Amino acid sequence: MARGVMLMSGGIDSPVAIHYLLRQGHEIVAVHMDNRPFTDDSPLAKVIDHLGLLRERYRQPIPLYLVPHGSTQTTLMRETDRHVGCVLCRRFMWRSAERIAEREGATFLATGEALGQVASQTLSNMRSATASVHLPIVRPLIGFDKQEIEAVAKAIGTYSISTRPGVCCQAVPDKPATRSNLIQILREEERVDADRIIDDCVRRAVVL
Amino acid sequence: MYRQLRVCASGGGIEAVPEERVVLDLARIGAELRRRGIPVVDARVMLIASMDPEVTIARTGRLLFKTARAAEAEKAFETLRAWVGLPSVRPV
Numbered sequence: 001m002a003r004g005v006m007l008m009s010g011g012i013d014s015p016v017a018i019h020y021l022l023r024q025g026h027e028i029v030a031v032h033m034d035n036r037p038f039t040d041d042s043p044l045a046k047v048i049d050h051l052g053l054l055r056e057r058y059r060q061p062i063p064l065y066l067v068p069h070g071s072t073q074t075t076l077m078r079e080t081d082r083h084v085g086c087v088l089c090r091r092f093m094w095r096s097a098e099r100i101a102e103r104e105g106a107t108f109l110a111t112g113e114a115l116g117q118v119a120s121q122t123l124s125n126m127r128s129a130t131a132s133v134h135l136p137i138v139r140p141l142i143g144f145d146k147q148e149i150e151a152v153a154k155a156i157g158t159y160s161i162s163t164r165p166g167v168c169c170q171a172v173p174d175k176p177a178t179r180s181n182l183i184q185i186l187r188e189e190e191r192v193d194a195d196r197i198i199d200d201c202v203r204r205a206v207v208l
Numbered sequence: 209m210y211r212q213l214r215v216c217a218s219g220g221g222i223e224a225v226p227e228e229r230v231v232l233d234l235a236r237i238g239a240e241l242r243r244r245g246i247p248v249v250d251a252r253v254m255l256i257a258s259m260d261p262e263v264t265i266a267r268t269g270r271l272l273f274k275t276a277r278a279a280e281a282e283k284a285f286e287t288l289r290a291w292v293g294l295p296s297v298r299p300v
Contacts, residue, residue, distance in 0.1 A: 037249055037256045038264075040274045042220055070249075077251040165219030167274055170254065170264050 003027040004108040005101040010046035013112030015158035020140040022058040033069040042166030067205040090129035110138040128180040222281035226269035
């Protein structure tokens with residue numbers, strides 16, 4: 001079995017994805033990109049509660065890295081095209097997760113993405129978001145629809161945590177790009193010092 | 209004029225949305241809040257002011273108060289209105 005790093009948002013999908021990986025016997029390290037002040041405290045509280053439940057169910061420690069991401073969002077919003085903000089944001093998340101994977105000796109990255117479930121989860125956006133990471137990316141829910149994911153979330157007890165009230169990410173643009181062009185994304189990213197930003201965020205990460 | 213404050217779609221905050229299309233002068237609002245000692249994050253199309261509760265001020269005029277308590281949001285709205293000159297809320 002392998003060791004992987006899972007991005008966890010506090011939403012419905014990521015705990016279901018982690019459940020399938022744990023069920024197969026993989027070791028998981030969780031990463032939460034802390035979007036405050038663009039969200040409130042609720043996403044982190046949800047991730048902590050999701051992991052509490054999954055740790056108990058699978059008798060696995062599941063360390064949680066909390067990576068500050070709010071200052072990255074501010075920089076992206078100030079310096080880059082808002083339309084592609086979600087794709088750029090995810091590129092930073094993936095690269096931070098990959099750094100943590102290197103530190104943790106993990107050999108894959110994982111996410112709760114399901115194709116086409118939200119406007120930003122299109123093939124072109126996924127490609128643009130992950131083009132700069134090298135580890136394989138596992139998406140256990142890629143072909144699931146929302147009802148299937150919710151049914152599993154209810155069965156494993158994470159649904160009621162995910163659906164608690166909270167403040168959505170305020171950095172999401174009104175009309176996020178659904179078909180991104182990697183060349184355009186790279187051009188936008190050149191407006192900021194991506195390596196320095198990622199170095200700084202990973203350095204400031206704390207393990208909970 | 210703002211519509212009545214209401215719980216936001218995800219249920220974790222209370223928002224105020226202007227009835228007409230407006231473009232707030234975020235530079236002026238940010239400067240005024242800082243002058244009063246309020247830390248402000250400037251994200252170009254929105255400000256996030258560390259008031260109590262924290263509030264997001266979008267250029268479009270939408271305000272989001274990070275609290276589920278209506279009384280706290282209303283108090284912060286009135287404070288903001290007095291400080292930076294926002295339109296009032298339409299009475300019920």
